[in-house]
Amino acid sequence: xxxxxxxxxxxxxxxxxxxxxxxxxxxxxxxxxxxxxxxxxxxxxxxxxxxxxxxxxxxxxxxxxxxxxxxxxxxxxxxxxxxxxxxxxxxxxxxxxxxxxxxxxxxxxxxxxxxxxxxxxxxxxxxxxxxxxxxxxxxxxxxxxxxxxxxxxxxxxxxxxxxxxxxxxxxxxxxxxxxxxxxxxxxxxxxxxxxxxxxxxxxxxxxxxxxxxxxxxxxxxxxxxxxxxxxxxxxxxxxxxxxxxxxxxxxxxxxxxxxxxxxxxxxxxxxxxxxxxxxxxxxxxxxxxxxxxxxxxxxxxxxxxxxxxxxxxx
Numbered sequence: 673x674x675x676x677x678x679x680x681x682x683x684x685x686x687x688x689x690x691x692x693x694x695x696x697x698x699x700x701x702x703x704x705x706x707x708x709x710x711x712x713x714x715x716x717x718x719x720x721x722x723x724x725x726x727x728x729x730x731x732x733x734x735x736x737x738x739x740x741x742x743x744x745x746x747x748x749x750x751x752x753x754x755x756x757x758x759x760x761x762x763x764x765x766x767x768x769x770x771x772x773x774x775x776x777x778x779x780x781x782x783x784x785x786x787x788x789x790x791x792x793x794x795x796x797x798x799x800x801x802x803x804x805x806x807x808x809x810x811x812x813x814x815x816x817x818x819x820x821x822x823x824x825x826x827x828x829x830x831x832x833x834x835x836x837x838x839x840x841x842x843x844x845x846x847x848x849x850x851x852x853x854x855x856x857x858x859x860x861x862x863x864x865x866x867x868x869x870x871x872x873x874x875x876x877x878x879x880x881x882x883x884x885x886x887x888x889x890x891x892x893x894x895x896x897x898x899x900x901x902x903x904x905x906x907x908x909x910x911x912x913x914x915x916x917x918x919x920x921x922x923x924x925x926x927x928x929x930x931x932x933x934x935x936x937x938x939x940x941x942x943x944x945x946x947x948x949x950x951x952x953x954x955x956x957x958x959x960x961x962x963x964x965x966x967x968x969x970x971x972x973x974x975x976x977x978x979x980x981x982x983x984x985x986x
Contacts, residue, residue, distance in 0.1 A: 885918025
């Protein structure tokens, strides 16, 4: 009799017999968020690998970026249709998402590639990956996130590891290039901060869809109006573009927004420092590029910083 009453109670509550709550607890949410950001960083990390194949197939930057976001946004709208997502968002939210796509990706990409033209890629990477510090400070100011000892120690360890991974060359440094690299970090930091304001209000699928659509519009308008888009592309070139669009855009941005929703902006930015490690490891295995002992140690420090961050309860 008692068992039948318990079953009836469970039935009336609308919950499964063995599961009383489908929502994961805070610790599981944090772990899931960390895994999602690691997937995102891995997908972003492979973008340089795909880009190398694209450059060897004679694709220029304008063609690559235009096709990247055109294909990625098309895939995302198919996902929206299949999942029957409600595409309706408020006008203010739509403008914010358009700004994230146009300004966040458009302006950041412009600054980043301009920096790469003027200064070594290692310096550009170091400058770009100052964004975890900027994001942590802005998060404390805007969202009142606690700057815990775990975050501070993780930032220090990951920053040292990053320098060891990418290396630094200061000879003949162009200060305009340094400025561009620094601005890329600032723009990307603001992108993360403003994205965090929307992740709790809009589904990650719709956020990714609108952001990529806005980026597609901007890059295609600029590319076609300047006559810099060339569609005479080899099979290798198309495969590289598809890799950038599907893996380094659709998967990377979707998991980024979902992870950001679960762990917050400062932790997201610190965990994302694993990205250059993924790039270097992939280049080592795919292109037999040199992997030094210092780079390996630096990668270990970044991984240690991510593990340490999991001890942060706030």
